[in-house]
Amino acid sequence: MPITLTFDDSQYPARIAAQLRQGLRQRRLSSKFLYDSPAQAQRWLTYHQAYSPSRTDTALLTLYQQALQAALRILHAESLHYISLGCGGGQKDSVLLQQARSHCHRLHFTPTDVSAALILETMAPLQEAFPDLASTPYVLDLEAQPDLHTLLSPYETAGSQRLFACFGMIPNFAYRPFLVYLRRLIRPGDVLLVSANLSPRPFDESSAHILPQYDNPLAHAWFAGLLDSLGFPPAHFRLTVHAESLRADGQIWQIQADATFTAPVSLRLHGDTFCFTPDERLHLFFSNRFTPQVMPSVLAEAGLSVVDTFLWTSQEEGIYVCTCSG
Numbered sequence: 001m002p003i004t005l006t007f008d009d010s011q012y013p014a015r016i017a018a019q020l021r022q023g024l025r026q027r028r029l030s031s032k033f034l035y036d037s038p039a040q041a042q043r044w045l046t047y048h049q050a051y052s053p054s055r056t057d058t059a060l061l062t063l064y065q066q067a068l069q070a071a072l073r074i075l076h077a078e079s080l081h082y083i084s085l086g087c088g089g090g091q092k093d094s095v096l097l098q099q100a101r102s103h104c105h106r107l108h109f110t111p112t113d114v115s116a117a118l119i120l121e122t123m124a125p126l127q128e129a130f131p132d133l134a135s136t137p138y139v140l141d142l143e144a145q146p147d148l149h150t151l152l153s154p155y156e157t158a159g160s161q162r163l164f165a166c167f168g169m170i171p172n173f174a175y176r177p178f179l180v181y182l183r184r185l186i187r188p189g190d191v192l193l194v195s196a197n198l199s200p201r202p203f204d205e206s207s208a209h210i211l212p213q214y215d216n217p218l219a220h221a222w223f224a225g226l227l228d229s230l231g232f233p234p235a236h237f238r239l240t241v242h243a244e245s246l247r248a249d250g251q252i253w254q255i256q257a258d259a260t261f262t263a264p265v266s267l268r269l270h271g272d273t274f275c276f277t278p279d280e281r282l283h284l285f286f287s288n289r290f291t292p293q294v295m296p297s298v299l300a301e302a303g304l305s306v307v308d309t310f311l312w313t314s315q316e317e318g319i320y321v322c323t324c325s326g
Contacts (some may be wrong), residue, residue: 001131003123005116008151017270020230024267024274025183028283031172032114032141034226041117043225045089047218051263054092060317061095063310064167064195067319068096070308071191072103074323077161079106081152085142085166085182087111091124092167097130100163103206108155112142143173145181146228162190167319171197171287179302183324192304192322199289200315202250206289207243210316214255214287215241215252223284237282251314257285292318319325 009015016036020021023029035044054060055182078099082100093111101107109126113119119137136155140146152162164185170178171298186192199206213219220239228234237259245253258281265276276282292315296306308321 001127003078003127003137005137005139006121007116008138008146010141010144010146011139012112014143021270021272024269024272024282027281029226030143031285032143033286034222035111035113035115035118037115037229038117039229040222040225041121043114043218043222045121047222048089050218051213051216053257053312053314057312059276060312061092063312064092064319067146067193067308067321068099068311069306070310070321071163072100072124074191074321075103075189077159077230078104079108080104080162081108081110081156081160081162083148083152083162084109084111084122085164086169087113087122088118088168090118090126092104092209093122093165093188093276094126096165097126097133101130101133106157106160108160109133109134110138110152110155112138112140114141126214136148142178144187145177145257146186149171156202157315162187163174164190164192166192166194167195168195170194171289172285175288175298179299179304183303186304186322188324189308190323193319194299194304194322195317196295197287197320198295198311198316199253199291202291203243203245203248203253203289207253207255210289211241211243211255212258214285219257223259226284227259227282230269231267232259232265233263237261238266238306239284241252246288252298253289255285255287255289256283262310295320 087093111119111122116139122136223239241257243255261276261278261280267274299306304322306320306322312320
């Protein structure tokens with residue numbers, strides 16, 4: 001069955017090329033490029049399958065189902081618009097859509113992702129399982145904060161409510177502006193399900209335990225795949241993954257992946273030449289971690305009201321049921 005994708009201008013080729021040139025000049029690439037191509041999407045899926053708790057522990061997926069049930073108890077409209085912000089491989093969306101279908105008479109699904117390949121990964125099995133499901137997949141860059149109200153409204157009826165699912169996105173964004181953006185999307189009566197990668201204890205006590213989830217052969221293959229696609233010679237860089245605290249109390253910290261050049265590299269890309277010297281670093285990836293104690297205040301600062309919280313037993317992941325404050 002054909003799958004029709006709509007591309008937002010935030011993912012037009014000229015925009016992508018400009019963002020890539022800027023990242024290379026600033027020595028800091030957007031994490032979006034790690035997912036953008038079909039090859040990178042497959043590398044991520046392989047890595048995700050091996051290391052993501054939702055893939056390695058079925059109890060966590062059950063926790064997501066419980067969070068959805070809590071959200072559905074708040075939503076009461078017969079018409080529901082389920083929007084997945086960064087759908088990835090779509091595993092969670094597939095499970096949650098099955099529950100949502102039994103809750104309302106009219107359901108519309110809008111998966112979004114920066115990667116067209118990942119949206120196809122989400123949609124292909126869904127079309128087989130739910131052939132009558134109305135859907136409008138969008139390829140877009142959430143970091144550009146697109147006007148989703150304009151994109152979503154044509155597929156809604158009067159009285160429709162929106163259920164936003166934002167799973168695994170907060171770690172890879174500058175979390176303060178991103179959460180404020182999420183708050184602007186939510187209308188009175190809408191619900192946001194948002195997950196966060198958590199740190200059971202502060203930085204000094206948890207980083208050594210969590211870091212191997214990102215410093216392993218499959219993660220390195222994912223990072224190196226991006227550099228290879230851009231034309232960086234594999235023999236001329238080494239990958240390093242480390243962690244650093246973002247607050248003095250260690251309640252918020254970050255994992256970072258960098259490429260350090262071991263030889264001079266000159267790269268011609270999109271009409272520009274970029275030169276890198278030995279020992280110079282190119283930042284490729286970061287992932288934010290929050291303690292369970294600090295996460296509610298992080299959400300509150302953005303104007304999000306936490307209605308319910310679901311913490312995994314290890315306290316390394318949490319799902320928050322949110323509405324808009326005020």
